[in-house]
Amino acid sequence: MSHDDANMDCSQALYRMMEYVDGEMTPADTQALRAHLASCSPCLAERDLDQVLREIVQRSCACEPAPPRLRATIMQRITTICDDGSWSEVTQVRQISTEG
Numbered sequence: 001m002s003h004d005d006a007n008m009d010c011s012q013a014l015y016r017m018m019e020y021v022d023g024e025m026t027p028a029d030t031q032a033l034r035a036h037l038a039s040c041s042p043c044l045a046e047r048d049l050d051q052v053l054r055e056i057v058q059r060s061c062a063c064e065p066a067p068p069r070l071r072a073t074i075m076q077r078i079t080t081i082c083d084d085g086s087w088s089e090v091t092q093v094r095q096i097s098t099e100g
């Protein structure tokens, strides 16, 4: 490996990986990082991981509203079942959650 074409080392590459995945780097930096990835498989694996993570986060934000309230409702339902074991109680909890 040589230092002449890419000035970026592993710590720099990993530090700026998120910028790279987000496409926020300058063309020169992008090229330097890309050159590093071409010759460094551990950093390339890290790039893949970051990219996958980023895509998962973006998709779950866009497609899945999942408000915190919904999660609280589910917890309430489970607790109610455990306490009373009755399905009428479950319906009551659901009504409260849609109101408020």
Ligand SMILES: [Zn+2]
Pocket: 009, 010, 011, 013, 036, 040, 042, 043
């Ligand atoms: Zn590296």
